[in-house]
Amino acid sequence: MAGYVSEAVIRRLPGYYRHLCELEAMGVKQISSQEMGRQMHLIPSQIRQDINCFGGFGRKGYGYNVTSLRQHIGEILGLDHPHSVIIIGAGSIGSALAHYPDFHGETFDTKALFDIDPARVGTNIGGVPVYSMEELDSYLASHRVDIAVLCVPKEAAQEILNRLEAGGVSAVWNFAPLDLQHETDRMLVENVHLSDSLRVLSYRMAHQDGDAPKE
Amino acid sequence: MAGYVSEAVIRRLPGYYRHLCELEAMGVKQISSQEMGRQMHLIPSQIRQDINCFGGFGRKGYGYNVTSLRQHIGEILGLDHPHSVIIIGAGSIGSALAHYPDFHGETFDTKALFDIDPARVGTNIGGVPVYSMEELDSYLASHRVDIAVLCVPKEAAQEILNRLEAGGVSAVWNFAPLDLQHETDRMLVENVHLSDSLRVLSYRMAHQDGDAPKE
Numbered sequence: 001m002a003g004y005v006s007e008a009v010i011r012r013l014p015g016y017y018r019h020l021c022e023l024e025a026m027g028v029k030q031i032s033s034q035e036m037g038r039q040m041h042l043i044p045s046q047i048r049q050d051i052n053c054f055g056g057f058g059r060k061g062y063g064y065n066v067t068s069l070r071q072h073i074g075e076i077l078g079l080d081h082p083h084s085v086i087i088i089g090a091g092s093i094g095s096a097l098a099h100y101p102d103f104h105g106e107t108f109d110t111k112a113l114f115d116i117d118p119a120r121v122g123t124n125i126g127g128v129p130v131y132s133m134e135e136l137d138s139y140l141a142s143h144r145v146d147i148a149v150l151c152v153p154k155e156a157a158q159e160i161l162n163r164l165e166a167g168g169v170s171a172v173w174n175f176a177p178l179d180l181q182h183e184t185d186r187m188l189v190e191n192v193h194l195s196d197s198l199r200v201l202s203y204r205m206a207h208q209d210g211d212a213p214k215e
Numbered sequence: 216m217a218g219y220v221s222e223a224v225i226r227r228l229p230g231y232y233r234h235l236c237e238l239e240a241m242g243v244k245q246i247s248s249q250e251m252g253r254q255m256h257l258i259p260s261q262i263r264q265d266i267n268c269f270g271g272f273g274r275k276g277y278g279y280n281v282t283s284l285r286q287h288i289g290e291i292l293g294l295d296h297p298h299s300v301i302i303i304g305a306g307s308i309g310s311a312l313a314h315y316p317d318f319h320g321e322t323f324d325t326k327a328l329f330d331i332d333p334a335r336v337g338t339n340i341g342g343v344p345v346y347s348m349e350e351l352d353s354y355l356a357s358h359r360v361d362i363a364v365l366c367v368p369k370e371a372a373q374e375i376l377n378r379l380e381a382g383g384v385s386a387v388w389n390f391a392p393l394d395l396q397h398e399t400d401r402m403l404v405e406n407v408h409l410s411d412s413l414r415v416l417s418y419r420m421a422h423q424d425g426d427a428p429k430e
Contacts, residue, residue: 008223010415010418011411011415013414013415013418014408014410014411014412014414014415015408015411017414018394018408018410018411019394022393041396076418076421077414077417077418077421078417078418078420078421078422079414079417083417083420091314092307092310092311092314092315092341093311095307095311096307096308096310096311097409099306099307100307100409102409102410102413107417108413126307146420147413147416147420170420171416171419171420173412173413173416177316178237179233179234188416188419188420188423190412190413190415190416190419192409192412193229193230193233194312194315194317194407195229195233195317196226196229196230196233197229197388197405197407198317198323198362198388198405199228199229199232199292199294200225200226200228200229200405201362201386201388201403201405202292202293202294202298202322203225203228203291203292203293204386204403204405205293205298205361205362205385205386205403206291206292206293207293208403
């Protein structure tokens with residue numbers, strides 16, 4: 001495995017992975033970086049350079065084997081082994097995620113939802129049982145949880161984060177509308193900001209008539 | 216306004232904007248790029264360089280005025296004027312977005328939801344009225360729509376995209392699980408891939424024990 005890999009490269013890997021999955025589904029066996037660049041609106045040398053960060057792959061003048069490269073990038077992304085997932089907060093975002101097909105697969109498997117609302121506790125959403133927030137600590141004591149998805153109001157986030165860490169959760173995917181900073185070695189935090197991509201769109205709309213950059 | 220601005224800079228602007236909003240809410244008046252870099256885990260010279268893409272701002276040895284810089288970046292992002300929004304698809308993601316506070320503000324104002332399910336049509340979700348998909352074209356003929364949020368299954372996306380363009384919609388924020396490519400000058404498309412950030416988290420989990428890069 002490579003040494004230092006830049007944040008920008010890591011952020012591009014899921015895009016390559018998605019694109020390769022689509023090519024595979026269409027029955028494409030082989031692809032050149034030129035063709036992939038054209039399809040993905042990226043410079044071919046950028047693609048080659050990104051992929052080379054993780055060891056040589058592909059043959060000059062022959063291109064990439066789609067399935068091998070998809071598997072290779074999947075392994076780099078850690079998608080070749082299962083992750084158990086819980087969702088904290090069964091409001092609109094938490095419920096939407098519980099219905100999300102990617103959360104009911106071999107890679108990410110959603111085991112439980114937790115909520116404070118007694119009306120939701122005991123039901124199931126998208127096939128996932130809803131437990132009371134009071135049951136969280138004992139659940140964590142008896143189940144291995146790889147990823148906790150945090151879908152709670154801003155005010156509740158920090159206290160729950162502390163409980164998740166105490167319970168041995170490996171990583172948090174945070175939808176609460178604040179940047180959770182978590183500096184310990186024991187738990188990773190990835191903050192999701194839906195509005196950021198909306199604001200990028202707003203930027204493009206504002207700059208459409210001339211000085212807009214091209215992707 | 217600056218000429219060419221790189222994609223990476225544009226993608227960082229919403230983060231600066233969010234951070235400055237938080238500082239403003241905490242009553243912070245002035246901030247140096249050093250302090251902002253420490254708080255945001257970015258190199259101070261990176262911050263100065265990004266902000267300088269849009270003309271000089273801040274005074275050497277004095278730092279940035281938080282409110283002025285927040286307003287300045289807000290203007291660059293086009294957040295200083297209102298956008299009318301519709302949501303296509305009132306399933307779990309569409310409904311979650313209809314409840315999203317950012318979608319009921321001065322900048323983004325959600326006017327209507329559209330769905331094919333007769334049980335949903337005529338109700339309202341998060342205060343937003345739900346119309347039938349059959350009403351979409353006539354709605355677009357009589358209302359200005361800046362942004363359409365697409366929350367429909369993959370199979371339905373392309374046909375609806377064509378109707379949105381014919382109806383004069385300026386931009387599409389796409390949650391349908393495919394990369395919509397839209398090459399015309401008349402409508403912008405921003406694809407959201409929730410799973411990408413989950414896969415970045417998975418990458419970090421897999422590389423946590425040594426060679427993981429720090430943000």
